[in-house]
């Protein structure tokens with residue numbers, strides 16, 4: 001390996017190559033300094049790891065798809081390939097000429113291989129990433145000899161906040177150099193960045209400007225995203241025309257463009273603060289930039305024993321590989337008439353899993369009747385489960401009640417928190433389950449019932465059995481088939497899942513994202529409250545932090561990530577960077593203040609409507625009322641997030 005490169009005046013394959021650019025010369029110097037550190041391992045990372053990386057970068061892969069498809073068609077004729085690499089230089093995707101793909105494989109230009117400059121010396125992907133700018137690296141401008149057959153053109157793709165989200169590269173054989181390739185890569189990278197801006201939160205205002213009206217629809221259009229008057233997103237064209245850099249984010253647009261607020265959809269002339277005349281359009285956000293993230297569930301009549309409503313359509317949930325793999329066999333067990341018991345810590349998604357199971361089973365055309373055994377007041381429990389005749393007791397409805405077991409006829413009866421069922425009731429339930437008949441209160445009739453039995457608990461039923469607080473015959477009757485749902489901290493793809501969940505809950509809409517440090521801390525947290533706790537934290541962040549922000553570990557509620565940083569057993573994967581120790585002192589805030597702030601903010605957004613706010617926060621109305629009452633009496637009370645229970 002040479003430690004420096006001669007000035008190149010002619011490419012290796014005899015094609016005229018211009019004097020290497022300053023960018024290439026500086027890269028050679030860096031590579032020469034690294035010297036023996038460079039190596040060109042051609043082996044891609046194992047397929048599961050690559051799948052995980054693709055998953056992590058799903059947003060950019062998805063957004064870039066139209067350009068990748070178009071470019072693949074264009075460059076295939078010129079025997080080229082199009083590549084998309086992540087911000088570390090790892091190639092995620094390839095498309096283009098099959099001939100060249102095979103050659104490219106020989107030089108390891110393929111998915112799963114990193115082209116970081118520190119590994120492969122001067123090359124378009126790595127050097128574009130280092131410089132944060134588009135670059136062409138032709139023939140023997142590549143630092144490593146093995147790559148001299150290549151001519152590569154790469155341009156970084158930036159997020160609305162200016163971070164590099166990936167690199168688009170067009171490569172071909174050095175002998176078939178295409179002059180236009182660099183411009184094409186740049187234009188497509190800009191289009192992808194613009195699409196990220198176009199698909200950002202519809203509540204943000206979008207200001208588009210250029211020198212001429214005809215450019216307002218082109219890839220050259222300048223775009224700013226505004227939350228009220230605050231700039232929360234931009235593209236490079238906007239920075240260029242305004243003469244600013246990324247530090248303009250979070251400042252007021254008033255400092256840059258005069259009279260912007262009078263604009264609308266029709267192009268109108270405006271003047272930049274530097275005196276540059278432009279034409280601009282303004283598309284107003286659909287509603288006030290900050291508002292509740294999720295429509296609260298319609299208030300339901302409080303009914304003892306009725307399990308809490310699922311906050312979301314269960315089909316949307318990504319259950320994770322372990323739970324997903326358990327679905328089919330558990331549905332088969334239900335269909336075979338076996339009683340299925342779901343076990344797992346609180347908030348691990350037992351009810352979500354139960355609803356999926358119902359939808360997958362042969363009982364899907366029948367009802368799914370959920371009973372929260374822990375929430376049943378003992379005095380009403382029999383009536384609730386077994387029903388009653390009209391006028392059977394004081395306060396009974398005249399028309400009587402079917403009872404939950406009969407409501408479940410032909411479908412699935414889901415007995416949630418079965419460990420909380422009082423002993424006396426366990427006997428009655430067992431009889432009904434064995435005889436497949438119910439006798440409503442006040443009636444001497446016995447009515448046949450047929451349903452699949454599904455129950456769930458986060459308690460150790462075997463220990464309860466040993467203590468005598470759970471009947472052994474019911475214990476065995478409930479679990480012909482058992483499914484253990486793993487805690488969130490054991491999820492293999494926890495980091496990627498947290499990121500996707502954040503996007504799904506509103507991050508995408510609000511153009512917010514989690515930095516690596518925040519993701520490390522979140523992925524390293526032990527999550528004793530599992531999915532419920534994670535959702536509460538993510539919703540809090542989405543509410544409390546401004547749209548367009550890149551959240552850091554320091555933005556997380558105090559205490560988060562501590563367990564993993566301290567290496568506590570039972571915690572999830574340790575954070576590579578070591579999550580910062582956090583506590584009451586962090587940022588001068590405490591968890592209590594964080595929760596208080598969130599609650600008051602949500603209440604304000606909901607016009608002080610407690611039911612509405614409770615729905616958005618994912619807690620029960622009465623929990624919120626209790627909190628507010630305590631707050632009136634004295635210091636802020638801490639609220640444990642628990643949804644509609």
Ligand SMILES: Nc1ncnc2c1ncn2[C@@H]1O[C@H](COP(=O)(O)OP(=O)(O)OP(=O)(O)O)[C@@H](O)[C@H]1O
Nearest residue numbers: 317318319346347348349350351352458531532643
């Ligand atoms: N895979 C998932 N992805 C995202 N959110 C989830 C997932 N599973 C569950 N949740 C959310 O976590 C919360 C708790 O889920 P669920 O009620 O199913 O848990 P559980 O195990 O039945 O809890 P508990 O033991 O306290 O009754 C719900 O609000 C649900 O929206």
